[in-house]
Amino acid sequence: MDATEYHIPVMLQESIDALSVKPDGTYFDLTYGGGGHSREILRRLGGKGKLYGFDQDADAALQVPKGENRFTFIRSNFRFLENWARFYKATDADGILADLGVSSHHFDTPERGFSFRFDSPLDMRMNQNASLTASDVLNGYDEAKLTLLLKHYGELSGARRIAKAIIKRRERGPMHTVADLTSIVEPLLTRGREKKEMAKLFQALRIEVNAEMEALSQMLQAAVKVLKPGGRLVVLTYHSIEDRMVKNLMRDGNVEGQSQQDFFGRRLSPFKSVGTKVMVPSTLEQEVNPRSRSAKLRVAERIATEFES
Numbered sequence: 001m002d003a004t005e006y007h008i009p010v011m012l013q014e015s016i017d018a019l020s021v022k023p024d025g026t027y028f029d030l031t032y033g034g035g036g037h038s039r040e041i042l043r044r045l046g047g048k049g050k051l052y053g054f055d056q057d058a059d060a061a062l063q064v065p066k067g068e069n070r071f072t073f074i075r076s077n078f079r080f081l082e083n084w085a086r087f088y089k090a091t092d093a094d095g096i097l098a099d100l101g102v103s104s105h106h107f108d109t110p111e112r113g114f115s116f117r118f119d120s121p122l123d124m125r126m127n128q129n130a131s132l133t134a135s136d137v138l139n140g141y142d143e144a145k146l147t148l149l150l151k152h153y154g155e156l157s158g159a160r161r162i163a164k165a166i167i168k169r170r171e172r173g174p175m176h177t178v179a180d181l182t183s184i185v186e187p188l189l190t191r192g193r194e195k196k197e198m199a200k201l202f203q204a205l206r207i208e209v210n211a212e213m214e215a216l217s218q219m220l221q222a223a224v225k226v227l228k229p230g231g232r233l234v235v236l237t238y239h240s241i242e243d244r245m246v247k248n249l250m251r252d253g254n255v256e257g258q259s260q261q262d263f264f265g266r267r268l269s270p271f272k273s274v275g276t277k278v279m280v281p282s283t284l285e286q287e288v289n290p291r292s293r294s295a296k297l298r299v300a301e302r303i304a305t306e307f308e309s
Helices: 012-019 036-044 078-087 104-108 134-140 143-152 159-172 178-188 194-210 212-226 240-252 283-288 290-294
Strands: 026-029 050-054 071-074 093-099 227-237 271-273 296-302
Touching: 012 036, 012 093, 012 227, 012 296, 026 036, 036 050, 036 093, 050 078, 078 093, 078 212, 093 212, 134 143, 134 159, 134 194, 143 159, 143 194, 159 178, 178 194, 194 212, 212 227, 212 240, 227 240, 240 271, 240 296, 283 290
Parallel strands: 026 050, 026 093, 050 071, 093 227
Antiparallel strands: 227 296, 271 296
């Protein structure tokens, strides 16, 4: 499969420019996917540079370049960033890049179950060796737990109604396919907003199945320890929950947004923001690549400080 078919990188030039790649630097691409961002980093690295690419999906491993001694592929969840950085003695990194969310490959591969465009198994696992699937969530969670995850991760106003409908549908037997789910949910969605609300529902299930928020929290906290002073953290987010966590980390040094101040009332954080505002894709990119429409690019630089979150 051609890499451009696997995944079209969002804000490719902007995100790599934000890394400010040094020819002899050490970098981490925490969401390798089809390798688009990694290839651009490698183009800017010199012979002594080093790049580590993370991805927990076996399909991504098939996109890894052959014979590239500056690149190391790590098939692992990026929540283990600190462990792997210590293993490779790379805890003085010059830059970390993370393009969060789901790759084009996942959405466009019916059997993975990430999209409501196809009637496929309710899977949604990014790591296919993991045990929990979307079907397990829908068939096993009680009403209160379903309501909470649909409201929190999907930000659905009708979360309780949808959860009740799922519980009632289970009386006729377990749900195994996308059609099983969409057939009971569609009548409950707001007219004119069906696709947006269905996307939010699938987002909530995907986040739960892959424990995305827990993994993101661990990764962001690890980034503080792995980046050296002057190192850049570049993150692309696609929904408000993850964007809030990234913003909090860059502003306060923790994902909860708990501000700490010194004796003079100055905010204590191991990061300083780069640039004056959040970057978003150009109008042209949004037209060419619909996945980019909700993207936000945040950039921060690690600073030398006695304060550690």
